Each structure stands twice: as structure tokens, then as C-alpha cells.
Amino acid sequence: MTLYIGREASKLWKRVCAETTTELNLLADNWKYLLAGLVCQYIHGLAARGVHYIHRPGPTLQDLGFIFLPELGQDKAYISETLFSLIFLSFVLWTFHPFILKSKRIYTVLLWCRVLAFLVVSQFLRIITFYSTQLPGPNYHCREGSKLARLPHPQSILEVLLINFPRGVMYGCGDLIFSSHMIFTLVFVRTYQKYGTRRFIKQFAWMLAVIQSFLIVASRKHYTVDVVVAWYTVNLVVFFVDKKLPELPDRTSGNSPILLPLSMKDKDSWNKEENHKLLNGNSVDPADRRPRTQVNGKNLEDGNADTAMNGA
Template structure:
């Protein structure tokens, strides 16, 4: 009996997983190409950030040799936070931030959207760090750091000397926290986990300072730049992806306007109206639709009038009067200040796309 229940549970879990993959993870060719481009941009930005960090490290070695000693710049927080030589704690907080973020992506109903926003924001912040890490060299705050040696293009190291402005570890902390702030479930569990992740982010930043891996200014700059990169990508994504009806399998994998399976149809319709999108994801252009319907109505009216002229001689006066009334009704124009006429083509087109009728006043 227990074995049968376990098998049934496994079968249901597998069916749920396959259904979720088909509904939420399946992509078309355009979206796959887009994600490949995002991955390439992210990889290149991270690689060249490592190259510039090696350049900064080697230049710091030259400066130290010229000075003949290593010294530390004054830092207010160094006086409040004691020195802790436990660099593994800094890397551990990277893992502590990654694990819940990965779980959030796996459980989200629009996972590729989260991945895209995360990758683009991280890549943008990394591109900014490329321009800062090797521009101004400062004495390393950690007395036990090691300088990068060898070819700057093939050397990969963590916690090297000279890799200062600004903190890459804090960048990871804040970007992951921003993912939770934007995409966590809007319930008590989601909000509680978001607060927990932000507490981890603050604790990790303090650990970076305590390990003297960075100056406080490096950590603060990461706190300023990471949210800026995140909201820059969010702005670009909203206006050039969501509002334009692009990358639909990433933006709306189930249905245009649907964020979660539990969303009602009325909620999805309202989102589509607010975004200016039709049910198939194409942008809604009222002017173009009205002109197109006006042209089609002119053709329809012309055909009807021609048909009336051809049969005019065989109709009685009563029939002709009834037909005139019919023509007036079919060719009715939108009433001024009262929306569209009850049976106009514009209203029928609107109803087919949104499933509702405009309210008449």
C-alpha cells in the first residue's frame, strides 16, 4: 500500500514538472537567441572585469615597490568593525545569496523573465566596474592580499590586491536582493523571505568590511550602483519589451497579461488594456484600427448601395423604406461623447480582443 502511494506521488510530481516545463520554461527560437545574447554579454563583461582587475593588481604592485611599503587609507568603519581574517566568509555569503535566488527562479511562473532581468542588470553593473576598477589605484586594505601575476588575460584569482573600486561581492549581494524585492510572492512568506535576504545582504556587506576585502566606500558604491543598474534594466524592459509585445514566451509564457496561473481573466484583460496590447501580444493602435474599419465600412456601404440600385425597380415603396432604415443603422457613425454605437464594427473588434464591451454613458 505504501509503495503504491509513493509511486502515485512520484507520477504526479513528474506530471506536474513536465506540465510546468511546457507552460513556463518552453521557448521559441527568438527568445532562445535573446537569452544566448544575454549570456554572451554577461560572460564578456565578467571576463573583461577580471582582466581590468588584474591590471589594477599589477599596477598596485608597481606602486608599492616604488613606495617601499604598504599602507592603508583611513576608513571610519574600520574603527568600528574589527579585523577578521576569514575570507571564506565573504565567499560563503555569495552562496547564501545565490541559493534562495535560484530557488525563487525555479518556483517563479515567469522564470526566464527573472533570469533575463538578473543577467542584464548584473552585466550592466559589471560593465560599469570595468571602467572603475583600474582607473584609480588605492592601497589595498588587507595586509595579507596577493598580487596577480602572469598574463592579465588568462589569470583568474579572487581577493587579489588592487581589486578595489568597487566591491564585486557586494554587487552580487545587492543584485540578488533586488531580485527578491521585485519578484518574490506578495504574501507573508514571500515578504518574510525578502526581509531575510536583505538581512543577509547587509550582513555580507559588513563581513566584506570586517575582512578588509574592500574599503567602506567600495561597499557603498556597490549599494548605489546595483539598484541603479537594476532599475535601468527594468525601465528599458518595460518600455521596449513589455509595451512593445516582444519576447512573449519570456514575458508572458502562459498568456498575454497573465502573471500567475491564479490570476482571473478580468485581471489579465485589464493588464492588456493598461499595456496597450491585444490578446496575441501585438500593440493596440486605436487610430490605425479605426481608419481600417472606416475603409472597410466604406466598401461595405458602396456594395450595399449598388445592390440597392440594381433591385430598386423590383421593390415596393414599403420595402425601400425598410432598406433605407437598415442602411442608416449599418452605416451608423460613433455617437459624439457617448462611446461607440451599440452595434458598430469598432465595438465588435474591441470585444473580440478583450471579451468585454465598452460602457456607454
């Protein structure tokens, strides 16, 4: 038993080391995209902090969700945050499963580049929206009479730049349309829908997204319109941005030597070559896609390269 555990632990350690090496190589090529995505997360937080300074509390607007969904109350407002934290942490842990599990489909670095692209575009649209029209916040700390509903003018630029994290994020007001919680939730669920492998987890994730929507409204953290707009905006953003990005390599086949997605130029070149062979009645063999040596403007097979060079 001890020998078996030791052998499996050794295999796991080798797997972790091999995956770490692979991901570090990818990180060296893609760190700029990850850094840009993280900087945009800070800019989004800074914008949400800024709109709080111009927030003006007022009577809660009439809302269909407020009419049909009972109010949870301040003592139960943690329920929606707990569910969101569960979704967030579960997705983050799943993105690192290639380091441990033998069966893997994604590269962690490449996946996070894609996720951050979805988040950045969605958050950019969100910033434009909540700065265009400031609604009176429905949350308890944003209502009239609350000391947190208005922020005093900052004493220095440093006070704004530090955004009072995490308290400033938890008790923000004015950044309503559309829900930031739903941006993260829907981006994570859509990503797992495409790259995940467990069907029941996909169905469960969508169910959690729906429950999260109702809890946000029941907690009075957002108006119903904030959640509704998030549902169609984020899904459209993911749909169109995903089409513009190069497809991630699929690791399930296990026989693909290509680590990074092909460029569109490479894909077009391969497609033309395959179509040409099919028109000539030749089958397309994946093993035939090997580098060719170019001599005098002609592409030669590796085996004929030396002959051509000697005869030139």
C-alpha cells in the same frame, strides 16, 4: 501510501517535463542574451585580473568602517564568503523553482536575461571606476610584504586570458571601487523583492545584505566607500534598467496565453483600442482581444471573415 507517492511523483515528473519544454522554447529565442551576459562576466573577470598587474601595495587608507568595526582576522575571513555563497546559491535555486513547484510566477530564462542585464551594467561601471584610480588593497594578501600583492608580468597572453580561476578571483587586488560581492547581493535581493512571493524572505534577504556589507568591511576585503558606492549605484542601475526592459509575464493568473512580454508597439495598440471602446461606452472584454482578419484594409471579426471574402 505507496500509491500516493507514485501518483505525486508522476505529477512532479510531468510538471518538470512541461516546464523544461517551455523553458527550452524561451531559451531558443533568448540564448543570445544569456550568452552575451555570460561573456560579459568573463570580461569582468579579465578586467579584474588585469588591474592586479598594475596594483601597487601601500599603507592602508584611513577608513571610518575600519575604526568602528573590529577586524575579523585572516582565520575568520571565510565568514563573509560563506554568507555570500549562501545568498548566491539560494537565489540560483529559487530561479529554478518553476520546474518543481506548482505555484510559479516567473520564467527562469527570462528572469536570468534580466538579472544578467543588471549585472553587466553594474560591472561595466565598476570596471571604469577601479581602472580610474587604483587604491592600495586593504586585504591581507594585498598589503606590503605579501607575495600576492603584485603580479609578475605575464609570460604570454594565455596567462592573462585564463585569469587563474578560481585562485585569481579569490586573491585579486586593485579591483576595489565598488564591491563585486555587493553587486551580486543587491541585484539578487532586488530581483527577489520584485518577483518573490514570501514577504518574510524579502525582509530576511535585505537583512542579509546589510550583514554582508558589515562583514566585507570587517574582513578588510574592501574599504567602506566600496560598499557604500555599491549600495546606491546598483540600486540606481536596477531601477533605471528595469524601466527600459519589457515587463516579465506574470504566471500567477494562469489565464494569460501570452508567453513572452509584449512589445511597446503591441501595448500601444491595445491601449488605443481599449480607450476607443471606453469612449464609445463599451466595456473592454479581455476575451475580445482576439486576432482579426484584414480584408480590403478593414479589420473583421473571425466570424465575418468568410462572409466578407465571399462578397468581395
